[in-house]
Amino acid sequence: MRKTPRTPMSPEASAVIAALPLSRRTLMRGTLASSALVAAGGALAACGTEGQTQTAETCVSEDLSGAEKTLAFSNWPLYIDVDEADESKRPTLDAFIAKSGIAVTYTEDINDNNEFFGKVQNQLAACQPTDRDLIVLTDWMAARLIRLGWLQKLDRAKMPAVEKNLLPSLRNRAFDPAGEYSVPWQAGLTGIAYNGDVTGEIRTVDELLTRPDLKGKVTALSEMRDTIGLLLQSNGHDPSNFTAAQFDDALAKLEKAVTSGQIRRFTGNDYATELAGGDIAACMAWSGDIFQLSADNEKVRFVVPESGVILFSDDLQVPNKAAHKGNAEALIDYYYDPAVAAEVAAYVNYICPVEGARAEAEKIDPELAANPLVFPDETVTSKAKGFMALDEATEKAYEQKFRAVVGA
Template structure:
């Protein structure tokens, strides 16, 4: 399957990016549901970087690797999303990073300069396309951008000998994405799960355990929400229809669109939304919706009526991923930092703070020492039964991406 990798975005793709910036995960910080995203204006500017014709879509640029200065320079430059790392009470220190430095002597220059995948790609693309150092040894990007960077040949293959904990402790459900078989170039930072959330009080005795329940129960008319992210909403619908999101056809996609369109036309679906569904859900304006698990964890803590369900048909997952750009000066140090976060104790410290899906096996016992509730929360530490129900959306060709986004934009009215 040809991986989607355009330099020019179609109008539908531009609309999808803008929709994501207004309403999607990019619009809300990784830790706070209430903090408005900082990436909107910058990310819109990043569209120009994707669509501009001045930089060719270089692939497999020569000399991806460069001299590794790790032995002489005990440092590593790590670019991450905002609010995606543990912090102390002062809000100034990152305890897990400090412990890494004390143990290894490697100083981490940690920068929260990723607000959105599109904007960040626009920021690093000129250097990568020119075969130059980005000034970063380690970056964290979502599946689709990780896939693009790998296909372009703009990131370095990882040295397994420097990643013993990562190799051993990576959870099975994250081991085999079609865009990086065997995790030769990337390791997950955190997982992102898409589930069904509901407000028990608003349901008023009605049961919601599946997408079919959401779409077919007339008592829930106008009180159902779906996400404005195509892969999440279509993926959950495909699963409910008995289709595999990793193997679906054009006809399957069209059938999912038609099913949702019928519910839109009938007024069953209130709206397609991003993180702002959280307010409607807590108030009871939405009885049930497709939701991101990281939101649900935080909502449950504040609103006891809010809960979630994993449909028997399964749920969607994606990951934010750690990669080493070409020409990075400190490749070995970056690999050591990746491996460090696959040790159970540092992984537990991180999971306890950010509340996303931990991709590290063996972390539960350590997390229980810090936060027993988190350790027993399947949205953070999926048990075997839940992990078995996880599904990932397959890679798309440029033609598919354009066609699918156009159809989804028409459905949502974007």
């Protein structure tokens, strides 16, 4: 792979970023930027070959929750509330353990979607246990595991809080319409960000890609679904339901911006360093990163483009052969208590998927509760779309086309 050279970080940007708390998404996106485009080719080629797909009939799992009050929970680093005075304590998780009597082994061993897929694919393809009862994967990877039949079906009747409190914008998703295999843990938005110290307001994706004063001062995202999703919307198309021709139109618009020099490079979340220091004027960005940057500089702003934003989620799932599905369902439902969800939101600063958590957050931090990047209102959610679920062949073809334009 040919990597685009990274623009040196200014001292000002270094100082700003050093002062920021490291978020789960910051860590994940930084890792992903350096590895995903390499990993995607191999993972996509291997992710659905004959003999790997399972069904409920070919891979039967036994639930031992009634006899064994244990649960192995794998998550991303820094993606749950932590006691600032004692970082070994996770208040909401500790409270669940005390309340339920279920001993939870919590492991922060998911650092990249493709990397984690590589860890577990041999076991799941062969209907073998992964020694994990509950995992958290980003929606597109969650969709892949559903497609491969590597997950156990959740019993929604055992999760009444999920049924009651899941945000409407995160229901009926294309890759899991009935929510039988996945429940959102946290969510986020992909949109535009700009630094008001170095440029004027930006409202549209087309401005980002064509405005002369921004030429060479713009970055786009190295994740295909984010960048192409925004371009599909800018062309008036629905990223949750589009044609191959519409994909190609969006890609052509992107290629034109690359060829003209409008786009400096493609990034993971390392755009944050350049945006904070004014080395770039504007970019495609993730809401959680800009939430953190704007806390130190109010002129760094996240924009919901007039054409719309991309809504993504990280989802709780129970893999095949996990022996404690009932315990996992109990934990999932616990985190859909609005008061519990508000505590997590106050720490991770991504979109809380739980209806009613905003009112609870007002008791913890009124400023947080009022922030639309954590608790978006209807004006935001009405413009938010997820990316269409893809079959294996289409996913591979689109990724290859995108990488050709990105230069990877």
